[in-house]
Structure formats: C-alpha cells, structure tokens
Amino acid sequence: MSAALPRILLTGFDPFAGEPVNPSWEAVRTLHGSRIGGHLVVARQLPTDFAASLRMLKAAVRELGPAILLGVGQAGGRHQLSIERVAINLQDARIPDNAGAQPVDEPVIADAPAAYFSTLPIKAMLAALQAQGVPAEISNSAGTYVCNHVAYAMLHLAAKRRGVRAGFIHIPFLPEQAARRHGAASMAQAEVVRGLKIALRAAVGTTVDRKLGAGTLD
Numbered sequence: 066m067s068a069a070l071p072r073i074l075l076t077g078f079d080p081f082a083g084e085p086v087n088p089s090w091e092a093v094r095t096l097h098g099s100r101i102g103g104h105l106v107v108a109r110q111l112p113t114d115f116a117a118s119l120r121m122l123k124a125a126v127r128e129l130g131p132a133i134l135l136g137v138g139q140a141g142g143r144h145q146l147s148i149e150r151v152a153i154n155l156q157d158a159r160i161p162d163n164a165g166a167q168p169v170d171e172p173v174i175a176d177a178p179a180a181y182f183s184t185l186p187i188k189a190m191l192a193a194l195q196a197q198g199v200p201a202e203i204s205n206s207a208g209t210y211v212c213n214h215v216a217y218a219m220l221h222l223a224a225k226r227r228g229v230r231a232g233f234i235h236i237p238f239l240p241e242q243a244a245r246r247h248g249a250a251s252m253a254q255a256e257v258v259r260g261l262k263i264a265l266r267a268a269v270g271t272t273v274d275r276k277l278g279a280g281t282l283d
C-alpha cells in the first residue's frame with residue numbers, strides 16, 4: 066500500500082528570469098506518484114521566491130515526513146546533471162526573485178552552520194549516472210540564489226530529523242531554451258527524467274558513499 070511506503074520529496078521550481086518554463090519542474094512533475102527503490106515519489110513545485118519557497122518546503126516536510134529530500138533546479142549554462150556537494154548559509158541575489166526580493170549577503174537561516182554537505186551519496190549517484198550513459202558531474206557550489214537557499218534549508222531540516230537525508234541536483238536548460246541562446250548547452254527532458262530516476266535509485270540503495278575522485282583542479 067503506497068501510504069505505508071517511505072517517501073521521497075522531489076521538488077522543482079517555477080520559471081524565473083523571464084523564461085517560459087523551468088526544466089526542473091517539467092522533469093520532476095513526471096515522477097510524481099512513481100515508486101523508486103521501495104519509496105513513493107511526491108513531487109512539489111516551489112516558487113523561485115526566497116521567502117515562499119522555504120514556507121512551502123517546511124509545510125511539505127511537515128505534511129509528508131519524507132525519508133529523502135531531493136531538490137532540483139535549473140542552472141542555465143551547465144552542461145550536465147550537476148550533483149551538488151554543498152549548500153552555504155548565504156543569500157546573494159544578482160537578480161530579484163519572483164516576488165521582487167533581492168537579498169544580499171544575508172543568511173538563509175540565522176545562527177545556523179555556515180554550510181552543510183549533501184547527505185545523499187553523491188559519488189554513488191555520479192557513478193550510477195555515468196555507468197548508464199547520463200552526463201553528470203559533482204558541483205561544489207549551488208550558487209547563492211534560491212536553489213542554494215532551498216538546498217541549505219533541506220539539509221538543515223534533514224539534520225534535525227533522524228535518518229532523513231537530503232541533496233540537490235542542478236540541471237541544464239531544455240533544448241527549446243538553449244535554442245534561443247547561441248551555443249548554450251541543453252539536455253532533453255526525457256534524459257533528465259531518466260537521470261533523476263537513476264540518481265534516486267542510487268541514493269535509496271546506498272548508505273555508505275563510494276570513494277571516487279571527482280573533484281576539480283581550479
């Protein structure tokens with residue numbers, strides 16, 4: 066019975082910065098109600114809005130009691146699925162969010178740690194994606210905008226709940242978005258969805274992460 070299954074809260078964002086779509090929500094919505102590794106996936110859209118995104122995230126965590134939280138967001142300019150290693154306690158917005166807020170150098174959560182590492186097995190997820198032909202990388206910065214904000218809040222909420230794990234994946238533009246920008250990278254929606262399933266299966270099935278060099282030299 067699905068009500069008894071542990072849950073994965075999978076979030077995507079609404080469009081921002083004048084884009085007609087956000088590929089994160091387009092991908093995440095297709096996985097709502099699916100089962101991955103004995104877990105039920107519940108997809109929720111968060112607004113690209115510093116304040117409202119955290120209100121909605123907290124309400125969803127309270128309502129669903131998920132075992133795993135995975136946030137997904139658009140990172141135009143990235144070339145592959147970008148598994149985030151870390152989220153920092155900082156908001157520094159170069160553009161206003163969808164509610165017009167533009168915080169600069171403010172904490173996500175006052176009096177909380179400077180950063181959290183992802184508690185999902187990022188290297189096992191990376192290895193699974195690469196083995197199954199999905200281009201992927203480890204990223205060491207989720208930026209300082211609403212995605213990092215939500216990733217940080219997910220990790221903060223998870224840290225207070227026994228056995229709950231959280232992480233974040235940035236994804237490239239959709240081909241239709243890249244087609245309006247000369248030379249921009251993109252990934253087709255079906256490939257993103259396939260990648261998210263692979264990453265989640267690896268996350269559910271791995272409790273101790275693999276040791277696999279995937280850092281950067283610069």
Ligand code: PCA
Binds near residue numbers: 137207208210211
């Ligand atoms: N990407 C933005 C916020 C919403 C989204 O999809 C970011 O990377 O912060």
